[in-house]
Amino acid sequence: MDTVNKIINEISQNLANAIVEATKYTVLYEEANEExxxxxxxxxxxxxxxxxxxxxxxxxxxxxxxxxxQKDKTHGI
Structure with a gap:
């Protein structure tokens, strides 16, 4: 049973991390869209x-x- 708990815990942590990342990118997208x-x-x-x-x-x-x-001249184009 200990193995099952470890697996569930690992899945829970991975899911939480994925939710945090998705939320972060959603917020960044919304901010960029507003800008x-x-x-x-x-x-x-x-x-x-x-x-x-x-x-x-x-x-x-x-x-x-x-x-x-002027920009072209200073960049050698």
Whole structure:
């Protein structure tokens, strides 16, 4: 009977560990999903602002292109 108790105990510990791991990953997924939602909302807001003013959008695009060119130069591309 001692062997059966050891087996049951081992199974219980493995199950508890699996539940803890699954819960941890569920929480991390939910947090990442919430952060993703906030980032998308902010990006949408930036896009709405840029879409509302053509001159601002052109300035943004020009500056973004300059930054990319500088990045390429510093990375040897």
């Amino acid at each position: 993703n939602k906030r980032v998308n909302e902010l990006l949408s807001k930036f896009n709405d602002v840029l879409d509302s003013d053509q001159a601002l959008k052109e300035l943004f695009d020009e500056t973004a292109q300059k930054l990319e060119e």
